[in-house]
Amino acid sequence: DQQVKQNSPSLSVQEGRISILNCDYTNSMFDYFLWYKKYPAEGPTFLISISSIKDKNEDGRFTVFLNKSAKHLSLHIVPSQPGDSAVYFCAASFYTNAGKSTFGDGTTLTVKP
Amino acid sequence: KAGVTQTPRYLIKTRGQQVTLSCSPISGHRSVSWYQQTPGQGLQFLFEYFSETQRNKGNFPGRFSGRQFSNSRSEMNVSTLELGDSALYLCASSLTGDHTEAFFGQGTRLTVV
Numbered sequence: 001d002q003q004v005k006q007n008s009p010s011l012s013v014q015e016g017r018i019s020i021l022n023c024d025y026t027n028s029m030f031d032y033f034l035w036y037k038k039y040p041a042e043g044p045t046f047l048i049s050i051s052s053i054k055d056k057n058e059d060g061r062f063t064v065f066l067n068k069s070a071k072h073l074s075l076h077i078v079p080s081q082p083g084d085s086a087v088y089f090c091a092a093s094f095y096t097n098a099g100k101s102t103f104g105d106g107t108t109l110t111v112k113p
Numbered sequence: 114k115a116g117v118t119q120t121p122r123y124l125i126k127t128r129g130q131q132v133t134l135s136c137s138p139i140s141g142h143r144s145v146s147w148y149q150q151t152p153g154q155g156l157q158f159l160f161e162y163f164s165e166t167q168r169n170k171g172n173f174p175g176r177f178s179g180r181q182f183s184n185s186r187s188e189m190n191v192s193t194l195e196l197g198d199s200a201l202y203l204c205a206s207s208l209t210g211d212h213t214e215a216f217f218g219q220g221t222r223l224t225v226v
Contacts, residue, residue, distance in 0.1 A: 002155075004155075006155075036217075041219065042217075042219055043117065043203055043205070043216075043217025043218050043219050043220055044156070044203070044205075044217045045216075045217065046214070046215060089155065089156060091156075100146075100158050100161060100169035100171070101146075101158060102158065103148070103155045103156035103157070103158075104155050105155035106155060106156075
């Protein structure tokens with residue numbers, strides 16, 4: 001039973017447009033959510049996070065939105081750049097136990113010039 | 114500053130054998146987490162070590178074990194290998210286990226034949 005799901009395995013957008021990556025979770029006890037970016041042949045790198053007490057967190061071109069009632073979070077990238085092309089993983093954890101994160105399968109984002 | 118180093122990068126083993134993978138965290142980091150990445154399963158948490166103690170454990174069989182040494186280097190062992198153990202094994206290091214500060218290694222690609 002997968003607790004964190006990224007239902008879109010891939011997404012393609014035009015440079016300059018908005019990229020929206022989605023993630024759903026089933027365990028309402030999760031209270032901390034993270035997004036990671038992974039380039040081929042590299043390990044994932046942390047991108048942005050949000051705790052359950054917030055519904056939005058921004059960092060430059062990246063914004064994460066959390067809808068607790070729907071158990072849904074999304075990552076918005078505006079404007080999208082070709083260098084953003086990568087696999088994006090969302091992860092959920094418990095704030096008091098951040099060493100154990102549950103990851104989604106990932107969404108491959110391709111930003112076309 | 115050196116990143117997270119995983120050795121070996123690639124490994125081929127036969128069913129029934131055992132394997133040991135190594136992870137050297139960033140200097141000063143005390144937490145090391147291990148993940149298994151397979152197509153369609155995303156990143157699955159194996160276990161986390163902090164100051165030589167296993168602090169968290171995922172839902173993997175007892176064939177998967179690990180340890181951490183006093184210098185924070187960690188090893189992961191898989192005994193009685195099965196074909197389904199073929200995966201990319203990633204380790205992540207952080208100061209405290211907080212994954213907003215975690216750095217991942219490039220991974221070890223294990224193929225079981």
